[in-house]
Amino acid sequence: MPERFDRRKLLRGVAAGIIPTLVGVDVLRALQTAPLHEPGLEAVFPSDLVRELSTPFFIEDPHTGQKINVLFLNRKQLEIGKPLLITSNGFPGLLESASSIRNAGWEAYNTPLPFLVFEAPGIGNSDPLTRDQIMASRRGEFLDEVARAIGRAVRRFNLPVPNVHNPRKTTRYASRHKGQEIRVEKANMVGNSMAASLVSVLLSQAGEVGLEVEIGGEVEAVGVAPFTEPELTDRFVESGGVDPDVVWLGKLYLAWTVRNFPQQYIRAFADQFVPEALDTALTNKNLKKLIVGYAENSLLDPKRYVLPMIEDLSNKHPGKVISHEFKEDDHEIFNRSANHPYSWSSFLQQHFLK
Numbered sequence: 368m369p370e371r372f373d374r375r376k377l378l379r380g381v382a383a384g385i386i387p388t389l390v391g392v393d394v395l396r397a398l399q400t401a402p403l404h405e406p407g408l409e410a411v412f413p414s415d416l417v418r419e420l421s422t423p424f425f426i427e428d429p430h431t432g433q434k435i436n437v438l439f440l441n442r443k444q445l446e447i448g449k450p451l452l453i454t455s456n457g458f459p460g461l462l463e464s465a466s467s468i469r470n471a472g473w474e475a476y477n478t479p480l481p482f483l484v485f486e487a488p489g490i491g492n493s494d495p496l497t498r499d500q501i502m503a504s505r506r507g508e509f510l511d512e513v514a515r516a517i518g519r520a521v522r523r524f525n526l527p528v529p530n531v532h533n534p535r536k537t538t539r540y541a542s543r544h545k546g547q548e549i550r551v552e553k554a555n556m557v558g559n560s561m562a563a564s565l566v567s568v569l570l571s572q573a574g575e576v577g578l579e580v581e582i583g584g585e586v587e588a589v590g591v592a593p594f595t596e597p598e599l600t601d602r603f604v605e606s607g608g609v610d611p612d613v614v615w616l617g618k619l620y621l622a623w624t625v626r627n628f629p630q631q632y633i634r635a636f637a638d639q640f641v642p643e644a645l646d647t648a649l650t651n652k653n654l655k656k657l658i659v660g661y662a663e664n665s666l667l668d669p670k671r672y673v674l675p676m677i678e679d680l681s682n683k684h685p686g687k688v689i690s691h692e693f694k695e696d697d698h699e700i701f702n703r704s705a706n707h708p709y710s711w712s713s714f715l716q717q718h719f720l721k
Contacts, residue, residue: 426524428516436492438484445481455562477712504631514568518576557584564590570648586660590641592672660691
């Protein structure tokens, strides 16, 4: 029997195809995933956190001058001696998008640690890739060059001076007006999805850039299993949390987004590099403890690739590797509410709060 025509579903489908094109799929997803009982962020978050969420700024690689866009949240926690947590929202985890700001805000709100959330070079408002980084892609060393730039920039940066006349323009304003200098010698690192892949390389180079890392965490990292570039793109489209009512429109937009992503990243993430990077980090004593997380129902095939990697690393580095399973979940672990026992917030609280 033919399905009854549903005008609301049709309008919803059209909106899902047009609205993301106009305002970005992340805005739409933020509205879809925000629980209805939650009031506006300004009504929930402390005023300091709201201000920090609204003022991204640049940190700069002193070697190349490349600027990296960041959010620095819970800054007062750094002043009282808590270790900085260096992280990213994944790609394309743009710090100007509604869902990324929402995710970063809830992470910082639920986990009293200082957060430095970065956009990788070539992504969002960070500076474009340098010539050396592009050339390194041809040698299979692209992520190494990108990670060095991030690591050098993180080690020493200045807080922004707020643009009191137009707070939304603080990002560019702060690049010309330097505030308090922050020097980072000790930090923890964590990432999810593509950001976890980059964090694994950052961990392998922590000693090189002068960072002492106690805890490193990677969840659902790309680069554990080998894929061709088209296979990797398809996996992300399949695991993109698309609304089933408008699945074809959502997948079309996600495919467009991923395929317009800097191809140097896609090419690098398709390689099986994460196990070696993590082994290097542990061998060089760049970190004291490694947390490897994976989703039970992930399309990245944890049983075939992630669990054997955890076993191998555990055998090589006894007592330093901990596994964490996100039960009954897929690659989109951010979509769980903060009070869920297997949410991203609970993962951070369990492993990074002392």
